[in-house]
Amino acid sequence: MHATVKRNISITGNGSSNGGSFHNVRVVGEAHIFGPLESDSFRSMGNFDVSGSLKAVHYRQVGEAAVRGDLMGSEISILGQLHITGSIRGRSVKLRGQLDVQGGECEALRFDARGGFHIHGLLHAGEVDIRTWGPCRAKEISGGRIVVRQSKWGGLKQLFSGQGAMSLSAELIEGDYVYLENTTADIVRGANVTIGPGCRIGLVEYTKQLRRIGNAHIYEEARR
Structure with missing residues (x-):
């Protein structure tokens, strides 16, 4: 059997995508993700909103973001403002800005x-x-x-x-x-x-x- 190859997502400017499981996710501009998202690498420069939980091995954010669920990852880097309605869990959490964890731990x-x-x-x-x-x-x-x-x-x-x-x-x-x-x-x-x-x-x-x-x-x- 062949292993499933994960797709990449790249959003530049103003765009949107459904959730799912991906390899690399890159946002430059404004983006809305509809549904839970899982990726090996998530990088954003601008503004984004995820309608669900977000799980990424490597998460890096520059700008403003909202995650309407939990944020989970190994290395989490936040430069800017992040609002989470659930909890945040990671091996390393690095914050340079503002963080609001509304729902839990x-x-x-x-x-x-x-x-x-x-x-x-x-x-x-x-x-x-x-x-x-x-x-x-x-x-x-x-x-x-x-x-x-x-x-x-x-x-x-x-x-x-x-x-x-x-x-x-x-x-x-x-x-x-x-x-x-x-x-x-x-x-x-x-x-x-x-x-x-x-x-x-x-x-x-x-x-x-x-x-x-x-x-x-x-x-x-x-x-x-």
């Missing part, structure tokens, strides 16, 4: 963000590295190593003007190693925890070490 081995995001559920990654270039919100954040810093470079700050403070807010942050700046959280848990400048934390629970830097506010702390 963001799960990855590594989450690297330089921008702003709103994750309505759980952000979970083995390594979480956040530079707040805009307002960042998640219901809960968990991982092995969690680092949150305010960016010293204003390259994308104009994207977020008028949208709120360049800080992170969460109900719960939990990891083995936790370093936070400009963060507001109800509870922070970890083995080695550092609460840095601009933080307001309700309760810190730690097992090994707690450090406080600058004008950090910790209302209650407990060693477990």
